Amino acid sequence: MKQLLITGDRSGSGKTSITLALAALLSKNAVIQTFKVGMDYIDPSYLAAVSGRPCRNLDSFTLDPGQIREIFSYGCQGAEMALVEGVRGLYEGAEALDDTGSTAAIAKALDLPVVLVVSAQSITRSAAALVRGFQIFDPKIRIAGVILNNVKGGSHKAKATTAIEHYCGIPVIGAIPRLDEMQLAMRHLGLVPYREGSGRGDFDERIATITGIIGEYVDIDRLLGLMKEAASQPEEAKTLFGKRPTTDVKIGVAFDEAFNFYYADLFDLLASFGAEVIRFSPVHDRLPDADGYIIGGGYPELFLQELEENDRMREAIRELSRNGTPFYAECGGLMYLTDRIRLRKGWQGSDADQSGEMCGVFGGETRMPARRVVSYVEGTSGAGSPVGAAHFRGHEFHYSDVLLAPETKYAYTLSRGIGIRERLDGAVIKNTLGSYTHLHPVASGGMFRHFVEECRSPE
Numbered sequence: 526m527k528q529l530l531i532t533g534d535r536s537g538s539g540k541t542s543i544t545l546a547l548a549a550l551l552s553k554n555a556v557i558q559t560f561k562v563g564m565d566y567i568d569p570s571y572l573a574a575v576s577g578r579p580c581r582n583l584d585s586f587t588l589d590p591g592q593i594r595e596i597f598s599y600g601c602q603g604a605e606m607a608l609v610e611g612v613r614g615l616y617e618g619a620e621a622l623d624d625t626g627s628t629a630a631i632a633k634a635l636d637l638p639v640v641l642v643v644s645a646q647s648i649t650r651s652a653a654a655l656v657r658g659f660q661i662f663d664p665k666i667r668i669a670g671v672i673l674n675n676v677k678g679g680s681h682k683a684k685a686t687t688a689i690e691h692y693c694g695i696p697v698i699g700a701i702p703r704l705d706e707m708q709l710a711m712r713h714l715g716l717v718p719y720r721e722g723s724g725r726g727d728f729d730e731r732i733a734t735i736t737g738i739i740g741e742y743v744d745i746d747r748l749l750g751l752m753k754e755a756a757s758q759p760e761e762a763k764t765l766f767g768k769r770p771t772t773d774v775k776i777g778v779a780f781d782e783a784f785n786f787y788y789a790d791l792f793d794l795l796a797s798f799g800a801e802v803i804r805f806s807p808v809h810d811r812l813p814d815a816d817g818y819i820i821g822g823g824y825p826e827l828f829l830q831e832l833e834e835n836d837r838m839r840e841a842i843r844e845l846s847r848n849g850t851p852f853y854a855e856c857g858g859l860m861y862l863t864d865r866i867r868l869r870k871g872w873q874g875s876d877a878d879q880s881g882e883m884c885g886v887f888g889g890e891t892r893m894p895a896r897r898v899v900s901y902v903e904g905t906s907g908a909g910s911p912v913g914a915a916h917f918r919g920h921e922f923h924y925s926d927v928l929l930a931p932e933t934k935y936a937y938t939l940s941r942g943i944g945i946r947e948r949l950d951g952a953v954i955k956n957t958l959g960s961y962t963h964l965h966p967v968a969s970g971g972m973f974r975h976f977v978e979e980c981r982s983p984e
Contacts, residue, residue: 526601527752529669530637532562532611532628533644534655539674540642541568542707544610546739547748549575549732551606558604560597562628563612564901564920564963566786566822572610575732579789583609585634586619586626586901587918587968593634595765596790596967606752609637615659615666619901626901629666638669638753645685646675646703653688660693669751672699672743674707698751699743706734765967766793772801774981777815781806783832784857786822791966791973798977807832807861812841817851817911817980820858822963826866826893826925829881839884846886851911851979852957856923859945859952859959862886863927868893887952887959889929897924902942902950902962906972910936910953913975919962927952927961937962 531547533540544559545568551557552575559572559580564587569580581600583593601607611628618627632639641659645652652673660668671689676682682700689697701707776795780787784807795802803813807820808831825832832839842862846852854862861883867890868879883891899922908914917937927945929952936958937944937951944950944961951960956979966973 526605526607526755527749528607528609528635528637528755529748529752530609530611530628530632530635530639531642532615532632532639533613533642534659535614535644536617538614538642538644539701539707540611541571542735543642543672543674543701543739543743544608545571545575545732546736547743547745548572548608549736550740550745551608552576555605556603558601558607560600560607560609561612562609562631563626564922564965565612566788568610569789570785571732573789578604581789582965583631584626584965584968585624585630587920587965590634592967593631597635599765599793609635615639615641616662624663629663632667633665636753638667638751640670640672640698640748640751641668642672642674644675645673645681645700646677649681649684650688652685653692656689656693656695668695670695670747671697672701673697674701675703676700677703696747696751698747699739701738701742704738706731707738766790766797768796769799772796772799774800774817774977775803775815776800776977776980777803777805777813777818779807779818779820779858780804781808782823783808783825783828784821784823784861786855786857786963788966791819794966794970794973795977798974800977800980807838808835810835810838812838812845815980817976818842818845818853820852820854820861822856822858825857825861825883826868826891829866829868829879832861832883833881839882842884843886846884846955846957849956851976852886852959853911853976854957854959855963856921856961859887859927859961860891860925862957862959863889863891863929866891866893886957887927887929887933887954889927889933891925891927893925895924895926898922898943898961900942902939902944904937904939904942904944904948904950904962906936906951907938910951911956911958911976911979912936912951912969912972915969915972915975917962917964917969917972919964919969921961921963923961
């Protein structure tokens, strides 16, 4: 089995477009398993689309080394190659003096060779100094090759390539010109999710164009030669998500164009706890019969009218929540459970305030835009909530404020991060919990197990 990690020298280096295109190209002739470093939903949606297999997240802030290896092994079952996309620059992470949360930490945990994508705009010989600095910064990282991006022309490519190969002793396997076609569509929190984009724009065409560019300017044979040859993944990897022989609880999971921020491991984990997942759309459907419900993150603010018009869904959620049916909601799901989402004038070019009535489970409203919050989160969950007592690590990423009634109770106390207010998160009413915190399902497996048990036999 061949394995490789693609990373960048910085955010914006082009590694996402390049990794996506490489996954698409390699998938034409082999079974590719993709992974994404960090707590991220958007890039994995693209990687899963081109590979035809769920992309899985690896994050050393939330996951311990054993969990990282287990997820990697489990994901690689039945694959011929593993391709890992890094996050930000190679050494960016949660702290200044260690590599927790970084791409480097994953490369070391899995002993993966690294291809460094360097944005070479306006530099030639200096590119060698940059690459050499990355090599000596942490000798445990094996940088096996370089892909240059934003190259102006033949002379630019020749000088940078010659310098890197001479001073750094590693090959430059590609040099990609600066092209507008290499850009993917963006929005306020990053790339537009693939699920939302397909059928709503030209995303498949963009991906095909980028794939063609990479196929022309990157030497795929040399890339394959840099990959680590590893033994097939052990059978023990299946123990992490070993399924129960029967399912005895049904959990509805909101999954549509408005709500689609889920880690692939969640669905395997729920099955391992004996839960049958029933997907439903808050935009289009009626609420299905289930023992409990999960409403993940997404972009509900872009579908205010559609969500408001599906009043049968909103009323059913409000009624079941009041009756004690377990609900677990993250970020966009939390926003959906407030009284309304209010968008201020100027948002996305609007010339007036807009608002949409939501479920009204939590008294209060969501307002956008607000300060952009991107942070790792750490805290504790108290007993008495649908996820039980636990210590957890996660991530928050939003552009909104949720303003809840003063009497609101909170299950989470954060030592790191912001939460809903003043380091309080996990608003609770009856058996419903809504938080800005995104949890990795494997790292917080005990919390999800507790939730399934609540669905199986709610108090």
